[in-house]
Amino acid sequence: MKLPAVKGTRDFYPQDMAIRNFLLDGWKAASLRNGFQEYDAPILEHLKLFQIKSGNEIVEQLFSLTDRGGRDLALRAEITPSLARMVNQRINTLPKPIKWFSLPRLCRAERPQRGRLREFFQWNIDIIGADSVLADAEVIFCAIDYLRQVGLTAKDIVVRISSREILAAVLEQEGIKKNNLDALYNLLDKRAKMPADKFAGLLLKNVPETKRRDKITQLMDAKSLDELSAFIEPASQAQEPMNELKRLFELLEIMGVGRFCEFDMGIVRGLDYYTGVVFEIYDRESKLRAIGGGGRYDNLLKLFGGPSLPATGFGIGDCVLQILLEQKGLLGKPAEKPPDYFLARADRKYLDQTVELAAKLRQAGSSAVFSYKSASLGKQLRQASAQQALNTIILGEELENDQLVIKNMDTGEQRLVQKKHFLEKIAPRKQSKNS
Amino acid sequence: MKLPAVKGTRDFYPQDMAIRNFLLDGWKAASLRNGFQEYDAPILEHLKLFQIKSGNEIVEQLFSLTDRGGRDLALRAEITPSLARMVNQRINTLPKPIKWFSLPRLCRAERPQRGRLREFFQWNIDIIGADSVLADAEVIFCAIDYLRQVGLTAKDIVVRISSREILAAVLEQEGIKKNNLDALYNLLDKRAKMPADKFAGLLLKNVPETKRRDKITQLMDAKSLDELSAFIEPASQAQEPMNELKRLFELLEIMGVGRFCEFDMGIVRGLDYYTGVVFEIYDRESKLRAIGGGGRYDNLLKLFGGPSLPATGFGIGDCVLQILLEQKGLLGKPAEKPPDYFLARADRKYLDQTVELAAKLRQAGSSAVFSYKSASLGKQLRQASAQQALNTIILGEELENDQLVIKNMDTGEQRLVQKKHFLEKIAPRKQSKNS
Numbered sequence: 001m002k003l004p005a006v007k008g009t010r011d012f013y014p015q016d017m018a019i020r021n022f023l024l025d026g027w028k029a030a031s032l033r034n035g036f037q038e039y040d041a042p043i044l045e046h047l048k049l050f051q052i053k054s055g056n057e058i059v060e061q062l063f064s065l066t067d068r069g070g071r072d073l074a075l076r077a078e079i080t081p082s083l084a085r086m087v088n089q090r091i092n093t094l095p096k097p098i099k100w101f102s103l104p105r106l107c108r109a110e111r112p113q114r115g116r117l118r119e120f121f122q123w124n125i126d127i128i129g130a131d132s133v134l135a136d137a138e139v140i141f142c143a144i145d146y147l148r149q150v151g152l153t154a155k156d157i158v159v160r161i162s163s164r165e166i167l168a169a170v171l172e173q174e175g176i177k178k179n180n181l182d183a184l185y186n187l188l189d190k191r192a193k194m195p196a197d198k199f200a201g202l203l204l205k206n207v208p209e210t211k212r213r214d215k216i217t218q219l220m221d222a223k224s225l226d227e228l229s230a231f232i233e234p235a236s237q238a239q240e241p242m243n244e245l246k247r248l249f250e251l252l253e254i255m256g257v258g259r260f261c262e263f264d265m266g267i268v269r270g271l272d273y274y275t276g277v278v279f280e281i282y283d284r285e286s287k288l289r290a291i292g293g294g295g296r297y298d299n300l301l302k303l304f305g306g307p308s309l310p311a312t313g314f315g316i317g318d319c320v321l322q323i324l325l326e327q328k329g330l331l332g333k334p335a336e337k338p339p340d341y342f343l344a345r346a347d348r349k350y351l352d353q354t355v356e357l358a359a360k361l362r363q364a365g366s367s368a369v370f371s372y373k374s375a376s377l378g379k380q381l382r383q384a385s386a387q388q389a390l391n392t393i394i395l396g397e398e399l400e401n402d403q404l405v406i407k408n409m410d411t412g413e414q415r416l417v418q419k420k421h422f423l424e425k426i427a428p429r430k431q432s433k434n435s
Numbered sequence: 436m437k438l439p440a441v442k443g444t445r446d447f448y449p450q451d452m453a454i455r456n457f458l459l460d461g462w463k464a465a466s467l468r469n470g471f472q473e474y475d476a477p478i479l480e481h482l483k484l485f486q487i488k489s490g491n492e493i494v495e496q497l498f499s500l501t502d503r504g505g506r507d508l509a510l511r512a513e514i515t516p517s518l519a520r521m522v523n524q525r526i527n528t529l530p531k532p533i534k535w536f537s538l539p540r541l542c543r544a545e546r547p548q549r550g551r552l553r554e555f556f557q558w559n560i561d562i563i564g565a566d567s568v569l570a571d572a573e574v575i576f577c578a579i580d581y582l583r584q585v586g587l588t589a590k591d592i593v594v595r596i597s598s599r600e601i602l603a604a605v606l607e608q609e610g611i612k613k614n615n616l617d618a619l620y621n622l623l624d625k626r627a628k629m630p631a632d633k634f635a636g637l638l639l640k641n642v643p644e645t646k647r648r649d650k651i652t653q654l655m656d657a658k659s660l661d662e663l664s665a666f667i668e669p670a671s672q673a674q675e676p677m678n679e680l681k682r683l684f685e686l687l688e689i690m691g692v693g694r695f696c697e698f699d700m701g702i703v704r705g706l707d708y709y710t711g712v713v714f715e716i717y718d719r720e721s722k723l724r725a726i727g728g729g730g731r732y733d734n735l736l737k738l739f740g741g742p743s744l745p746a747t748g749f750g751i752g753d754c755v756l757q758i759l760l761e762q763k764g765l766l767g768k769p770a771e772k773p774p775d776y777f778l779a780r781a782d783r784k785y786l787d788q789t790v791e792l793a794a795k796l797r798q799a800g801s802s803a804v805f806s807y808k809s810a811s812l813g814k815q816l817r818q819a820s821a822q823q824a825l826n827t828i829i830l831g832e833e834l835e836n837d838q839l840v841i842k843n844m845d846t847g848e849q850r851l852v853q854k855k856h857f858l859e860k861i862a863p864r865k866q867s868k869n870s
Contacts, residue, residue, distance in 0.1 A: 003481055004481075006477055006480060017474050035774055037449040038456070042445065044510075046441060075479075082446075109502055109503060134790070145794075255790055339470055340468075355686060359576060362469055362576075363583070363584075363691070367467055372567040
């Protein structure tokens with residue numbers, strides 16, 4: 001009987017794992033150089049945690065279960081609720097602003113599609129406790145810093161940026177009631193993904209008044225910050241967020257990533273909890289789903305039983321990103337590090353010395369491999385090449401004089417060394433404590 | 436409303452995450468230098484996969500669920516079944532021997548206890564396709580190589596080694612029927628954990644004959660390979676595995692880890708699928724549960740619908756290991772890397788230049804942080820110290836002459852540099868493709 005992997009999940013054979021590590025190691029490095037600290041939460045949470053404020057779509061797609069103790073649990077489909085839970089638990093002792101990142105494994109029981117799987121990895125960056133637009137700029141810069149570092153240029157990707165707060169203020173200014181906003185956000189968020197007449201029909205249901213509808217359509221068509229400004233009345237609540245949005249673009253320019261960023265009124269984000277700047281990252285050709293997205297969510301901690309604390313962050317998944325990097329030829333062939341040494345024995349009688357030397361090399365921190373079978377020396381040398389070993393050490397009759405033959409596999413150069421000197425020269429292993 | 440984490444799971448705040456990374460990064464480094472390649476499988480598998488050959492204890496303790504498609508799924512409590520599935524899927528194309536490692540997140544719905552949690556991480560090493568005792572030696576060496584590298588000595592830990600194959604052969608030689616072996620293994624495995632009279636009572640149920648029972652008790656009391664040899668008749672099936680076990684200890688001696696290893700007939704392992712060498716790693720004082728264990732399981736791939744291929748491996752969890760390292764003072768305070776640069780501004784008017792410099796440093800691969808608030812310079816310098824920044828760059832009136840003040844936080848030395856020269860000197864970021 002042969003069992004397949006669960007639908008929508010992936011097996012990571014070493015070459016797949018090398019790609020996953022390439023992505024996640026890059027996320028981690030970018031996070032660290034931008035001053036973020038790593039955290040993680042359990043993959044299982046109480047189902048209730050996700051019912052507080054995740055979008056309906058997310059709750060419906062949770063893998064959930066009841067454990068033997070009768071607890072309703074679910075596999076996390078996003079890490080933000082866990083983050084809110086953890087921060088609230090230590091709200092008084094954590095120094096602010098909190099700059100954290102995580103690389104969670106997430107599960108979502110949705111229909112598997114290109115770029116959307118049932119198990120995936122996501123890069124999450126969050127800044128909690130800073131209301132400055134500087135924090136929004138840092139978050140967006142950090143995403144671009146990574147994407148640029150793996151080789152993507154402003155010709156490949158674009159960060160589309162808008163502001164929920166401006167949208168809310170203008171909609172309210174136009175007479176839309178506060179409790180109608182969430183439904184409207186959801187509709188406006190999907191505008192680009194549906195035909196114009198379908199959108200018009202749905203908008204009609206939400207906003208019966210023709211004049212208001214026209215105004216909303218015009219607003220959503222705003223192509224620049226200047227065009228957007230024209231909608232904002234002098235005493236409007238939208239003035240302050242408008243100034244912040246302008247400052248955000250200014251900061252991104254100063255940080256050298258202005259050409260990656262564009263204003264786009266159509267960016268609304270599906271989740272209810274965004275309160276300010278929102279953004280999504282796309283391939284320029286818009287052939288793929290969003291690479292990632294995020295924004296400001298100043299009310300979230302409070303919704304989870306904590307204090308009111310400003311927050312901003314993003315999530316970037318591995319699936320769409322991997323497709324894009326493959327398309328652009330930027331994945332190369334990430335490979336695990338080849339072994340430093342392949343130990344070949346000229347005769348089976350040198351097996352014990354081979355084993356001993358391998359152990360010593362490893363203890364000194366070098367990677368060393370050898371064949372279990374005492375094949376011919378030629379065959380072992382071919383194995384060394386196949387494994388892309390950096391050096392091959394040949395253990396043969398030279399051992400009678402305590403000597404080893406070391407072959408540099410790159411240059412082909414062979415040299416005879418005294419075994420004792422060679423072992424002395426191997427760098428002693430670094431202390432790893434506190435490293 | 437405040438929700439706790441699910442019982443038996445852990446939140447990883449940055450300082451906890453640093454410890455987890457310290458453990459897992461060490462596992463990974465040891466795996467790579469011993470010639471293993473990383474793989475992973477989905478955290479969700481078909482429930483059936485675990486019903487094939489995991490021990491009953493494991494199946495009972497699975498977190499299982501039925502998805503909307505009616506599929507019975509479970510969270511993995513071990514990765515070996517997934518490994519067998521993956522290897523069988525590509526059995527014809529994977530070069531042998533397969534030397535793979537994994538660092539899976541595992542879940543088990545058991546009663547949380549010290550060293551045993553409902554969510555944990557486990558280091559798994561497996562060699563598939565090599566029947567040589569060299570492979571068993573490499574697996575055990577690899578575990579010790581890691582444990583020794585984090586500072587544990589032969590005074591702290593011991594690898595207790597035995598052989599299921601010898602046990603089976605001697606038991607059969609004494610007249611125990613093959614289909615009674617599994618129940619007997621389970622009992623013998625628990626011998627050290629129960630009072631002698633309780634064990635005697637349970638053994639009586641399994642083996643009614645007094646003579647046989649005495650022989651089994653004597654066998655299990657064998658304290659050395661020589662004592663064990665005395666039980667083995669010249670034509671016994673146990674002769675070959677006995678020679679292998681001797682050779683295993685010889686190899687471990689050659690590899691320089693002999694003093695970590697001891698023969699112990701009491702090591703049987705609970706899982707049914709072991710077929711040869713078995714071992715468990717303990718703290719010398721035996722105050723904790725096993726740190727890890729493993730052995731040879733030559734029939735497993737076949738049980739999962741594949742061919743008959745020899746295999747050997749181990750698993751080491753993070754929970755007991757962490758407790759032991761803490762007790763021995765070997766955990767230190769693993770910390771994320773401190774920032775390379777803290778950028779302090781002498782006046783708020785230098786904010787934009789601060790932001791610009793931070794972006795440039797990050798793009799060049801250095802980590803750089805700054806405060807969102809324009810606090811006094813003194814306060815910013817205290818923040819730099821609190822974050823253990825390696826250097827602080829002060830942006831002040833020196834900028835009028837295009838100069839920066841760079842303070843080495845370790846030595847306290849301050850120097851004035853031309854901004855232009857400083858930026859030119861920062862190492863250009865390395866190409867990460869194919870890295």
